[in-house]
Amino acid sequence: MWLSSGFIFRKGTSRYHKLDPRVKLLISALMFVTTLIVRSVFQLAIVLVFMVAVAAVATVLKRVARTMALTATFSAFIFVINIVFTRNLETSALYASRFVAIVVSTSLFFITTSPDELEQVMKMFRLPRDVVFAFVTAVRFIPVMMLDALQIMDAQKSRGLELEKGNLLRRVRNMIPILIPLVVNAVVRSGELAEAMESRAYGAVARPTSLMEYRARAGDRAVAVFAIVTFAFAAYSFYFLLPTFMP
Amino acid sequence: MIEFREVTYVHENGVRALDGITLKIDTGETVAIVGENGAGKTTLIKHVTGLLKPTSGAVLVDGIDTRQTSTAALSRRVGIAFQNPDHQLFSESVKEEIAFALRNFGFPPSLVEQRVSWGLQLFGLEEYRESSPLVLSGGEKKRLTLACILAWDPEVVMLDEPTVGQDAIQKEKLAGTIRMLGSTGKTVVVVSHDIEFLWPLQSRVVVMKSGRIVADGPAPEVMTQKEMLESARVAEPQLVSFYQALVRRPRSPFVDALEARLWIEGDKAADSGRPAVT
Amino acid sequence: MEIENLSFRYPDAPKKAVDSFTLEMGESEIVVLAGPSGCGKSTLLRAINGLIPHMYTGDYSGDVRVAGSSVKASSMRDLAQTVGFLFQNPENQIFMFTVERDVAFGLENLGVPRPEMRRRVDEAIGLLGIDDLSQRAPHELSDGQKQRVALAGVLAMRPRLIILDEPTSLLDPKTAMELVDLVARLRKELGTTFVVVEHRLDLLVRVANRIVVMNAGVKVLDGTPRDVLFGEAADGYGVAVPAVTKVQRMLAKDRFVADDRLYSAAELASIVERRDE
Numbered sequence: 172m173w174l175s176s177g178f179i180f181r182k183g184t185s186r187y188h189k190l191d192p193r194v195k196l197l198i199s200a201l202m203f204v205t206t207l208i209v210r211s212v213f214q215l216a217i218v219l220v221f222m223v224a225v226a227a228v229a230t231v232l233k234r235v236a237r238t239m240a241l242t243a244t245f246s247a248f249i250f251v252i253n254i255v256f257t258r259n260l261e262t263s264a265l266y267a268s269r270f271v272a273i274v275v276s277t278s279l280f281f282i283t284t285s286p287d288e289l290e291q292v293m294k295m296f297r298l299p300r301d302v303v304f305a306f307v308t309a310v311r312f313i314p315v316m317m318l319d320a321l322q323i324m325d326a327q328k329s330r331g332l333e334l335e336k337g338n339l340l341r342r343v344r345n346m347i348p349i350l351i352p353l354v355v356n357a358v359v360r361s362g363e364l365a366e367a368m369e370s371r372a373y374g375a376v377a378r379p380t381s382l383m384e385y386r387a388r389a390g391d392r393a394v395a396v397f398a399i400v401t402f403a404f405a406a407y408s409f410y411f412l413l414p415t416f417m418p
Numbered sequence: 419m420i421e422f423r424e425v426t427y428v429h430e431n432g433v434r435a436l437d438g439i440t441l442k443i444d445t446g447e448t449v450a451i452v453g454e455n456g457a458g459k460t461t462l463i464k465h466v467t468g469l470l471k472p473t474s475g476a477v478l479v480d481g482i483d484t485r486q487t488s489t490a491a492l493s494r495r496v497g498i499a500f501q502n503p504d505h506q507l508f509s510e511s512v513k514e515e516i517a518f519a520l521r522n523f524g525f526p527p528s529l530v531e532q533r534v535s536w537g538l539q540l541f542g543l544e545e546y547r548e549s550s551p552l553v554l555s556g557g558e559k560k561r562l563t564l565a566c567i568l569a570w571d572p573e574v575v576m577l578d579e580p581t582v583g584q585d586a587i588q589k590e591k592l593a594g595t596i597r598m599l600g601s602t603g604k605t606v607v608v609v610s611h612d613i614e615f616l617w618p619l620q621s622r623v624v625v626m627k628s629g630r631i632v633a634d635g636p637a638p639e640v641m642t643q644k645e646m647l648e649s650a651r652v653a654e655p656q657l658v659s660f661y662q663a664l665v666r667r668p669r670s671p672f673v674d675a676l677e678a679r680l681w682i683e684g685d686k687a688a689d690s691g692r693p694a695v696t
Numbered sequence: 697m698e699i700e701n702l703s704f705r706y707p708d709a710p711k712k713a714v715d716s717f718t719l720e721m722g723e724s725e726i727v728v729l730a731g732p733s734g735c736g737k738s739t740l741l742r743a744i745n746g747l748i749p750h751m752y753t754g755d756y757s758g759d760v761r762v763a764g765s766s767v768k769a770s771s772m773r774d775l776a777q778t779v780g781f782l783f784q785n786p787e788n789q790i791f792m793f794t795v796e797r798d799v800a801f802g803l804e805n806l807g808v809p810r811p812e813m814r815r816r817v818d819e820a821i822g823l824l825g826i827d828d829l830s831q832r833a834p835h836e837l838s839d840g841q842k843q844r845v846a847l848a849g850v851l852a853m854r855p856r857l858i859i860l861d862e863p864t865s866l867l868d869p870k871t872a873m874e875l876v877d878l879v880a881r882l883r884k885e886l887g888t889t890f891v892v893v894e895h896r897l898d899l900l901v902r903v904a905n906r907i908v909v910m911n912a913g914v915k916v917l918d919g920t921p922r923d924v925l926f927g928e929a930a931d932g933y934g935v936a937v938p939a940v941t942k943v944q945r946m947l948a949k950d951r952f953v954a955d956d957r958l959y960s961a962a963e964l965a966s967i968v969e970r971r972d973e
Contacts, residue, residue: 285793286793287793287794287797304791307791307792307793308791310793311790311791311792311793311834314835315787315835319505322500322502322505323505323506325464325469325500326500326505326506327506328467328469328489328490328493329467329469329489329493329497329498329500330493330506330518330519330522330566331490331493331494331519331522331523331570332490332522333488333490333522347508348506348508348518351508352504352505352506352507352508355504355507355508355552356504356505359504360788363783363785363788363789364788364789364791365751366742366747366751366781366783367781367783367788367789367791368791369747369750369751369772369776370745370746370747370772370776370780370781370783371776371801371802371805371849371850371853372772372773372776372777372802372805372806372853373805374805375771375772375773375776375805375806375807376773376805376806376807378807379804379805379806379807380803380804380807380808380809380810380813381804381810382796382797382800382803382804382810382813382814382817383797384810454868454870454871455838455839455840455867455868455871456838555733555734556733557733557734582865582866583862583865583895584733584895585731585732585733585895585934585936586732586895586934586935586936586937587732587934588733588934589936611868611869612869612896613869614898614936614938614939617939651868651869651870652869652870653869653870653873655939656898656938656939656940656961657939657940657943657961659940659961659962659965660939660940660943660961660964660965661965662965663961663962663964663965663966664965664968664969676943676946676947676968
């Protein structure tokens, strides 16, 4: 469920959504790197506040807040483990909150970038077309497979299968009547997809053309430059200028 | 006995799949549920075994509210044959497949053996006893899913779009099976948009549109209401069209004789059916 | 399109799926291919569009020619531009996240330049009346809509012959009729030939000009709908003769009605009425 709110794309109309996906990738990547550079909880808090501000601009604040709340449990777990082994309050807090920041920075990219844009980015990085196509198809069929899974569960429940009951071992065994049809269907599906692909000349030409055109706009470039400058400033400040609280 | 009391079901996205459904199906009845795709037919039958629970109103099976009991318990009495057999076949062999539900329902091993053999025989699948269910043809898979259900002998059998992808011979056999089930006292509910298949069965017909029931009665009564059928996007049986186009009133002896002949001549598979239009 | 004495056996199969099959088809025809399950229809369809023998190998003898070129000698790339195939399950032939892009899929694969691609995509979308769906994602569409999207994708390649494999099986009767009307319109406007595999003949009988019946890999009947459905032979092959046609058959036996063509319910009724006087 946290996976859904944190990483599934939903259409949006904010200026942030409309940015060239490479810029969005850049911003998230820079945020990610920043969280690794910071040396104290205080600095990380500043970064988090910044992320939240960006999320607000991108009108995805609610989802990001939800993601943060949902990662809190695992983050607390990290905190406890660290305390036990290092007995250092500072670093434990740092690692725990760093985890949340990492999740938020990657989440921000995925929830504002459509699968189309993801494909575009992959193509721009010159990934082999078969890889890009496999990725696109996989994402395209996620909702379909989820629906399949629900229908399979309905069918098996109607034959007396009780998914909620029993100890761990029994529950795992009860997944078999769900997983096998799911896998079989997926295999059959890929066979049908292959036929359809062949019938529509997949692979006929080494460099397929594209219906959509992707061009970065001037505004996007400006945002990218701004992001890099901010990052440079922040990195420098965190590393050298601001006092650290680490002994 | 199945009863829907003012049942409304609203999806997460706000769509009303069922809107104030009130319906009673008595034991031993054969009922056809028709309507266009999206009218709520499948949603309706899923409520009978508790796969879906009503947002408001209640569904009762033999007096028990479906919210008070489990889907497994309800399925013991109400078998649903879903449209796609590939959504349920998974066992190593056909006999294991039939045994699956029996074991889930707590049948003792000796009885399981018996019922498996019976199911295999009833549907002509004996030769596939040890084969993997995945190598069967489409029609055979559908027969297998029916065999699985009848093996545990539910009082009610519900079929969701059983005629999809079936050729004429398979459909005839299916019609025969439905009649056989009815004659053995089972309650049979068939959800289908194949009007030409349903017409000869001359069962009770419930017409759904946008989550509501817009008609409910014997086939000759319901399937002759042209305007209602039009608005529900349900096709009119061809024979009904023919007889209704005969404007002449009162009907002549010639047409009566024609009707009688159709009844006799078509009876090889009873697929001309008796229009019984007055 | 010509099929000449085609026989095909899948590897490891005991029997031939298609046996000495011969068939000829002209332009602008709608041919219905019927027969009981397992009779070899799917195999035959794939032999026409080239999936057999290019994707599926086996014992192949005889020849299939479309628009003058032999299928086994042509590449899938060329065949894709002459023969279109609409598969049974619309879900498993839509690849992209947006309708528009999926319609362009085949053209992208062929390396068609963007302006030409744009034109063809818009044309196909217009022909199928799905303009308002062009930006939607496939999982937001109904089965009937997906069907149209897939067909648009096929049409964009401008094939001379289009194969439809049980196109109405998932559709309700009204939506199915709309699809059939659409096919008839496309045939008229574009001159394309359609080969339709279908069990529900009552929907197609109005627009088809030919019915071919297959059984166990062999062609058993081939003629106009009237010829095939009037002959009692069709019943034996599990062909679903429409109810109205059965009435007409009965009446024709007693010479109450002509048997030159298939009549609709309304037509038959008015004939009975007049005779009754």
